Amino acid sequence: MVQLPEDRSLPTGFVRETPPGQPAVPKDAATVMLLRNGATGPEVFLQRRVKGMPFAGGMTVFPGGGVDQRDADASVAWSGPDAGWWAERFGCSPDAARALVCAAVRETFEESGVLLAGADRTTVVGDTSRYADARAALVSREVSLAKFLADEGLVVRADLLRPWANWVTPEREPRRYDTRFFLAALPEGQRADAVTTEAAEAYWATPKQVLEDFEQGRCYLLPPTRVTLSELAECGSLPTAFAAERTLDKILPKLVRRNDRWHAVLPGEPGFKEAK
Incomplete structure (x- = not known):
């Protein structure tokens, strides 16, 4: 019997038991891992989503959300790598890449109050x-x-973002997202808050602390969040994280049921070919 990763089991009731006749088309989405220097090392900003939300209710997540069609507006003032550069990293069209970067900036501001923009190419706003x-x-x-x-x-400071990963929701899920993960540092003078109806709480913690909370059952993490936190924990510092060379292939987990629990299995892992 294949040994499955227990740290990627999903909460009871999270996966629908009846497989879809035709998988839903994933919607483009962006999520941002905000980092800052803490007393014991780099800290990441997290939110516990309100229970009962259509997607990831009760989960501890990074700020983010779906792309709005207006995020692709070419009139957005821009500083940093152009849409073509982002398109190459994420394997999409320049228009889609522009929308993803703008969605990352917009969603981060909406959900945490952190604004990755400035009056020009060299400045970032302070108190937002x-x-x-x-x-x-x-x-x-x-x-x-x-x-x-x-x-x-103001202009979007695309140079303050770094591409990190690309996760796609498993085909069994009714709500699916093709999510690009970005890395960003908390700008000087700004603070992240919990002023959003989507989160029950928000806080800063080291990746190691969050992973320990997960192992002790004090929080719930979806596989992409769990894996990403492990990657950040290995970096050890903000400069190391921002200098990391990342491979941005799409990661599409599969799901396998074992001992009355659904488990996410990643490409290349034992049991992936047999999973649904």
């Missing part, structure tokens, strides 16, 4: 509380990221 009304308007979709930035005279 003065943009509270605009933040609420972004959340309600009253305004687009492009309009918000234009009204405030």
Whole structure:
């Protein structure tokens, strides 16, 4: 019998028991791992999602969400690697890459109040509380990221982001996402908060602390979050994490049921070919 990774078992009821007749088409999404230097090493910003949400309810996650069609607006002022550079890393079109980067910036601001933008190519905004009304308007979709930035005279600082990974939701799931993971450091003068209806709590912790909480049953992590935290724990410092050379192949886990639990199995692992 194949030994399955216990740290990638999924909570009871998380996976639907009846397989889909036709897998749902994954929606593009972006998630951002915000890092800062803590007293005992690098810390990452995490949120525990509200229970009962359609996707990942009760899970501890990084800020992020689906791409809005307006995120591809070419009028967005931009600083850093262009859309073509990002397209090569993520294996998509330049338009899709632009939308992913803008979604990463927008979702991070909406969910944590951290804004990866500045007045020009060399600056980053400090205290973002003065943009509270605009933040609420972004959340309600009253305004687009492009309009918000234009009204405030800001440019997206794409150079503050690093591509990290590309995970795709297993085919058995009814809600599927093709999620690109980004790395970013908390800008000086800014703070991350929990002012979002999607999170029950938000906090900073070292990757090792979160993994220990997971092992002790104090939090729930989806496989991509669990694996990514392990990778960050190995880096040991912000410079090491940002200098890491990453391979961005799509990671599409499969699911196998064993002992009344669903387990995620990754490409190349024992049991992957036999999994659903």
